[in-house]
Amino acid sequence: MKRKGADGVGNYDDAFSPVPAASSSRTILSLANQLDMFTDHVDISQAFVQGELLPGDGHNGNVYISSPPGYAEDSRYTYRILKPLYGMPSAARAWHTTMSAFLEREGYETVGFEKSMW
Amino acid sequence: MTRLSTKSPRYRAPSLPPLTKSPRRCRTPKSPRSLVSITNEIALSDELANHKELAIARAFLRHSVEFVLPPHYRPDVTGECASLVLTPKKLTKTKTVLIVKFLTPQSLKDSTMQMYCTSLEPKRGLSQGADLSILTAIKYTLPQAKSPYDIRVRVMLDADITRAMLADFDSMKGGTVFDATQVDSLDNETSERNPFGKGHNLRSVRDPIAYTRATPDPKHHGQAMRSPMRTEWIKSQGLEMPGLWSQGVFQKVFRTSLTPQDRVFSTRFRYKIKRKGGEFDKCKV
Secondary structure (H helix, E strand, O other), X not given: OOOOOOOOOOOHHHOOOOOOOHHHHHHHHHXXXXXXXXXXXXXXXXXXXXXXXXXXXXEOOEOEEOOOOOOOOOOOEEEEXXXXXXXXXXXXXXXXXXXXXXXXXXXXXXXXOEOOOO | OEEEOOOOOOEOOOOOOOOOOOOOOOOOOOOOOOOOXXXXXXXXXXXXXXXXXXXXXXXXXXOOOEEEOOHHHOOOOOOOOEEEEEEEEEXXXXXXXXXXXXXXXXXXXXXXXXXXXXXHOOOOOOOHHHOEEHHHHHHHHOOOOOOHHHHOOOOOOOOHHHHHHHHHHHOOOOOOOOOHHHOOOOOOOOOOOOOOOHHHOOXXXXXXXXXXXXXXXXXXXXXXXXXXXXXXXXXXXXXXXXXXXXXXXXXXXXXXXXXXXXXXEOEEEOOEEEEEOOEEEEEEO
């Protein structure tokens, strides 16, 4: 475990991202079956990098990274991250925040106490 | 996928000669290839008689070479007996053996035999042990063959995997057994890679070089680059970064523009072999 903001990538206390309970998912499937409804699933490719960085990420909201081994880059340069990247502690939460904001704008509401079920 | 490390930051601020005794399934390559060197030691136009069998075996790497075996080597088999050189294998520091896999006849399909260099050829009779000298096999299959080109060895592409494989072959010392199945493939980099048609593919066409079901995921870049599948990994790496750039994930900044409070985190690629239903799908970085 690392203390809060220990590595400067982000605040670990704010890295939580809700996941639906298994019972909630089973309830949805049961309802769909009972009401003879159609169920489908989608996979959003590169989902995390489509989110927005959280305000607490990095120093003053700036996160810098070096290029990974195997990707040659001029040593004078470094990269500033503009989108959450896989591996960042807050990447999952950033995606959840972005997706939730989108669904809210579209008029969806959360189901009961499940914060990731709409 | 690029992964951000949470560790301490590392930084701050020509036409083909006809085969007079060609087995019926041999195909003539569609386009002639130039006669250029295949290895440092042996060229396609070189005289076979001027080279040691080890050098000839080296030239066989990544090529499907079809031999017609003398009938006394397999008295139990009637009719034509063709085999495909599959893997060269180092036995000792100075002795190499080619593991030959039979494609025909059906009764011998997938069975193997060893093809020795002269030094290891059985001394008591030609068929003793059913092993065969490389030069003997060449002489029996194509008596007129004088060069590697005549025995259907073709130019190897100057690929990373080829260089790595030749380096492995050249570094066979200290009793290390060289298993070319880990780096070789009949599906890649040779014009003669599949002389028998699709029905006789020994590997799935989707499998990359050296892929086996037991191939583990590389843990880091160095391991991926030392892996026989390094070309696949390099290819995937080349796709991943442009993908992230197109998503607007990064912005290039000068290191000199960073403040002392800014920290630069090291990143690394994550390497994952994706499978579908147990079959190879892709190398994902």
